[in-house]
Amino acid sequence: MQTLIKELVEANIGKVKENEPLSQHTTMKIGGPADVLVEPNSIESLQKVMDIVRKHQVTWRAIGRGSNLLVSDEGVEGVVIKIGEGLDELVIDGEEVTVGGGYPLIKLATVISKQGLSGLEFAGGIPGSVGGAVYMNAGAHGSDMSRIVKKAQILFPDGTIQWLTNEQMEFSYRTSVLQTKRPGICIAAVLQMKKGERDAIVAVMQKNKDYRRDTQPWNYPCAGSIFRNPLPNYAGQLIEAAGLKGYAIGGAKISEQHANFIVNTGNAKAREVLDLISYVKQTIYQKYGIHLETEVEIVGRKS
Structure with a gap:
């Protein structure tokens, strides 16, 4: 990994950070470190990043502004490429x-x-x-x-x-x-x-x-809608009807404002959010026979 980092730095492609906490790059303010976080400053730089990643055969993924994303507490292996300044013409x-x-x-x-x-x-x-x-x-x-x-x-x-x-x-x-x-x-x-x-x-x-x-509870860190709507039903309505508004596991809580949002009330861990997601899925299936699917993307190392 050190050789890869050295090559990325020498390629002058933008910002390169090692063991960067992804909690600083997601709207939910949750997530362990990326082995390497790269912020390319142009399309050409992004291509160079991909060339180096491919050469070293490491895993990679791209993120934007970090909404609709839940990163595990153990972080993300390999290279995380953040698409932002430099690709915003x-x-x-x-x-x-x-x-x-x-x-x-x-x-x-x-x-x-x-x-x-x-x-x-x-x-x-x-x-x-x-x-x-x-x-x-x-x-x-x-x-x-x-x-x-x-x-x-x-x-x-x-x-x-x-x-x-x-x-x-x-x-x-x-x-x-x-x-x-x-x-x-x-x-x-x-x-x-x-x-x-x-x-x-x-x-x-x-x-x-x-x-x-x-x-919607934008006064708390959150990732946006957690579940896809199982049309013609709406996930938020089902969760609210099941009496789950306000239900919490640790620092993760189902919003009292909109039941399809899980908010970080302080120092929530990804594990608590995942446990809450599992509890909601189980409850909705038991009550209504409906399988909820997550809309939020869950990434990172498994605990």
Whole structure:
């Protein structure tokens, strides 16, 4: 690992940190150390990182702003690549928006709405990056990324970069081909917007942001929705109906504001969150015969 770190540093690809606590890089403020955390400062640097990772045959994974992510207390083996500054360019050309994978989604929604472009109003309160949003087909308020992604630029583990069309991305509910068949990193996307009335667009986005603020526990560290909605049912409604709001294991607690959120009330451990997830799954199955699936991505060494 020391040889790999030395090569990464000498390649001048951006920030390289050893044994970096991932609790500092996730919205849930939970997670042990990454063996190595790399923050590439350009697409070319990211390609160099992948070349070095491939050469040393170490495991890797990419993260964005750390939402929708639960990292184990034991941390993550190998290299964690954080997509952020350096991969956050933005070009607006009429109704077409080209944006880097590291660009914050909330910021993009705000900028776009002020330009009088419609299509991203749903994303005003989603605290992830564009790359992460494309990867998981993030959505809210009856819309999602699949409605606006024209194509996505993907870096694959073999070092090749390809543009995948909307159809090739194989979007479905909270997932894409990057999760199911072709692992890769979304480094940019072209979004198709529609011209609209600026004040009306801003008003809709603000209404959505206010709704999220009023109904979701953003005053506590959390990862976003924990479970996928088992449509036509909603996970939060099932958990609330089962009387689990406020149920806690250690520092991990089911939000009293929205039952599909688990919040970190102080110094919660990933193990406590996982135990709480298991308890909820078991309870919902016993009461309703419904299997809940996690939406939050669980990564890292097993304890």
